[in-house]
Amino acid sequence: MTSLGSPVAAATGRPDEPPAARHGFRDSVRGTVRRARDGDLGMLPVVAGVVVIWTIFQSLNRTFLSSTNLVNLAFDMVPLGVIALGIVCVLLVGQIDLSVGSVSGVAAATTGVVMVRHEQSVWLAILVAAGVGALIGWLYGQVLNRFGVPSFVVTLGGLLAFLGTQLWLLRGQNAINLPYDSGLVRFAQVWFVPDVAAYALMLLAAGGFLAVGLTRARSRRRAGLSSVSPRWLAAQSLALAAALLFAVYYLNRTRGVPWMFVLFVGLVLILHYVLTRTGFGRSLYAVGGNAEAARRAGIDVRGVYTAAFVLCSTLAATGGVLAAARLAAANQSTGTSDVNLNAIAAAVIGGTSLFGGRGSAFAALLGVVVIQSISSGLTLLNLDSSYRFVITGCVLLVAVGLDSAARRSRQAHGRG
Known part of the structure; x- marks a missing residue:
């Protein structure tokens, strides 16, 4: 029988993850796909919905x-x-x-x-x-x-x-x-946020995402739990930084970021x-x-x-x-x-x-x-x-x- 390792885990009925080796890049990708297939979709449906809505209205x-x-x-x-x-x-x-x-x-x-x-x-x-x-x-x-x-x-x-x-x-x-x-x-x-400050904020946000992810992964490894690959976190952070910087650039073509x-x-x-x-x-x-x-x-x-x-x-x-x-x-x-x-x-x-x-x-x-x-x-x-x-x-x-x-x-x- 699986043990509920903490009071919150006991309250939610969700067991802590069992000890596991550190995930590699491919393992992290496979884990994400597996969780989605098992019903843990996260933000994927709504992101897909935004893409569809924007595509339809832009075409019209x-x-x-x-x-x-x-x-x-x-x-x-x-x-x-x-x-x-x-x-x-x-x-x-x-x-x-x-x-x-x-x-x-x-x-x-x-x-x-x-x-x-x-x-x-x-x-x-x-x-x-x-x-x-x-x-x-x-x-x-x-x-x-x-x-x-x-x-x-x-x-x-x-x-x-x-x-x-x-x-x-x-x-x-x-x-x-x-x-x-x-x-x-x-x-x-x-x-509106000044242009340089807006770019700096976006880089800070992407850097913060990476720092928090690495800190959490390190804590999980010390506790003997499975952790996300640093390369997978780095790839996510780079993608986030690119998206945020492009968004700032695009909004700055007119008035900027409010x-x-x-x-x-x-x-x-x-x-x-x-x-x-x-x-x-x-x-x-x-x-x-x-x-x-x-x-x-x-x-x-x-x-x-x-x-x-x-x-x-x-x-x-x-x-x-x-x-x-x-x-x-x-x-x-x-x-x-x-x-x-x-x-x-x-x-x-x-x-x-x-x-x-x-x-x-x-x-x-x-x-x-x-x-x-x-x-x-x-x-x-x-x-x-x-x-x-x-x-x-x-x-x-x-x-x-x-x-x-x-x-x-x-x-x-x-x-x-």
Whole structure:
């Protein structure tokens, strides 16, 4: 019988890998192919989906992959992407938050009230908005833990309550216009990374990927576990560096890389580190995989639930602030319409499982690329928004279907 070597492994039902010799380059490639065949597809389906979507829209409109449109795409995906990051956190623990749109709207309205009506600094406005988001998440956690009300019901009530709060904060005004010369608005509209700094950031990202990979491989070898070949890691790092440098070169043909997009990627990397390199991140996966087993392994399940909702609502509030900055206004429609559904769809399309315990921070990044690419492409084709809803729904259905099929395949091959 296979031993579960750690409390988290016991909670998730996924055994630690057995001791193995160091992998060579070919072994690493074969291992990647084998895992994909066994249902551990990772980000492959969504990356393939992005390629297909971009190819179709580019063939229908040559403007789609132009540098100008991609810069606009990089700007527009950030508010929704930040909200989707929060959705990833609650989905990992097997819960759901249907109120992220309303929370983002409340945060946007709060920003406008603090900056314009009370004439306070932009930093104070951001802190107050983020604090409101964190408080909402804490309240969700308390209701879930103390009264056992399902998160679906709790957050559905929050959706309506905070929509009303948003309208009350605006007090009958259609919008509160933010000052165009404020740093927040300029950050979301006209601030770009200098060319040299952008190239340096991309090289730093590729170097960081290699350094982290080598460090992890060294640690696994010392523990007697199988490890990835350094040559395979080097090949991946070179491919990543080439892709990132080309992306910077291409975007620099017009306006360049938005600082707003860099912030989003930074948040993705921070959350990725938290999920993969900290005890709290491992607890999220453990609770989502099997809450009762996690409790028996000594994990504070209630505390993990509360922390997940606090993270989700705080990121939703941050997304609302960025949405207001992007429009230079906080209005009654901020966070309404399809924001809730698109944020959840982005997380799921990106690879986060609705069953809990499986997903990553990069799911939000990839998922929002899919969502915004569809929206941008249909706008360029001058098609009605109804097509966007239909296509997004179909893509979501395919993503969930693939997740279910991959989950059954993993279970059949003993991969959890």
